[in-house]
Amino acid sequence: MEQIKVLIVDDEPLIRHALSTILATDQGIVTVNSVQNGQEAVTYCEAHEVDVVLMDLQMPIMDGIEATKNIKSLEDSPEILAITAFSSDDYLVPVLVAGASGYLVKDTEPGEIIKAVYSVHNGSAAISPSVSADLITAVRNVQRTPQDTADLIDDLGLTNREMQILGLLSEGFNNTETSRRLNISEATVKTHMAKIFMKLEVRDRVQALIAATRLGLIEIPRDA
Template sequence: MEQVKVLIVDDEPLIRNALGTILATDAQIVTLDSVENGLKAVEFCQNHEVDVILMDLQMPIMDGVTATREIKSIKNSPAILAITAFSSDDYLVPVLAAGASGYLVKDTDPAEIISAVHAVHRGTAAISASVSSELVSAIQVAYRDTTQEVEDLISDLGLTAREVEILNLLAKGLNNPEISKLLKISETTVKTHMAKIFSKLEVRDRVQALVAATRMGLIEIPRDS
C-alpha cells in the first residue's frame, strides 16, 4: 500500500496536533513532522522527501504564500494544500498563483481534509466549497486579462471547442464522471481532454486551470446564489 508522506506547517501547536490526529485516522497517510513556520518547511523539504504539505498562510518568519513559492521551485516538489482560518481572496489567489493545488478552511470536515490530501497527491485539486465565491471575485475582478478577444485567444492557445466546453463544465464544479455522463463520452476521453487543456494552459491541475482560464477571460465561474 502506497503511503502519502505529509508535512504539517502551522504556527499554532493546537492546530498542528489536531491535523496530526485527523491524518492519523487514515492508514495510508504518514505525518513526517510538523513545523511552525514557512522557513522551516522550506528547509525540511530541501532535506526530506515529502508528498503533500498542509500549509498555513499567516505565520511568523516566513508566511505560507512565500513558503509555497519557495518550495515549488524545488525539483520534484510536493503538492501543497493551503489550510487556513481565512477564506479571503487576500490569501486565496496568491497561494494558488504560488503553486498550491488546493485551499481549505480550518473548519473543514476531517473526512474532507483526508480526501483533499489524497486528491492533491494524485495530481488533482481540492478547494473548500465555502471559498468558491472568493475565488470568483478574486480572479475575475483582480486577475482577469481582457487585452485580447476571447475567440482569438482560444485560437492562439489551440483549444478545441470540446476543450472549451469541458473547461466551462469544470468551472461549474462538475467532476470527470459527471462531465462524461453529460457529454456522453468515456471518462478516459474526459481525462485525455483534461490533460490537453492542462498542457495548453501550462498548468498542473484543475484549480490552476480555473485560475488561468478565468484570468484570461476564457470562462466565467458561476457565483454562489
C-alpha cells in the same frame, strides 16, 4: 501500500496536533513531521521526501505564501494544500499563484481534509466549499488571444481603469492596496469594482477573477 508523506506547517501547536490526529486515522497517510513556520517547512522539504504539505498562511519568520513559492521551486516539489482560518480571496489568489493545489479553511470536516490530501496528491484540485473550485482551474488554464481580448474588452465596455483594477486583482491586491497603487480612494476602487461586477455579471471578487481569466481579459502571474 505506499503511504502519502505529509508535512504539517502551522505556528499553533494545537492545530498541528489536531491535524496529525486527523491524518493518523487514515492508513494511507503518514505525517512525516510538523513544523511551526514557513522557513522550517522549506528547510525540511529541501532535505526530505514529502508528498503533500499542509500549509498555514499566517506564520512568523516566513508566511505560507512565501514558503509555497520556495517549496514549489524545488525539483520534484510536493503538492501544497493551504489550510487557513481565512476564506478571503485576499489569501486565496496569492497562494494559488504561488503554486498551491488546494485551499481549505480550518473548520473543514476531518474526512474532507483527508480527501483533500488524496486529491492534491493525485493531481486534482481541492478547495473548501466556501470558495469556488473553479478558481483553481481558471488559474491553471489561462489562454489569451490578443485581438480577441481587445475586442471583448470593447464589447464589455470595460474602461482602462477597470482593466487596471482587474490586473491588480489577479496579483492578489485587495481594495486598500489597489487604492494605494493607483493613487485613488478606496471608495473609488469599490465603485469601479461594482461596475466590473455588473459588466461581467458576477457577485464578488472571486467570481470576477474567474470570469475575467476564463474570458482571457487577464492573466494570472506565474513564478518562473
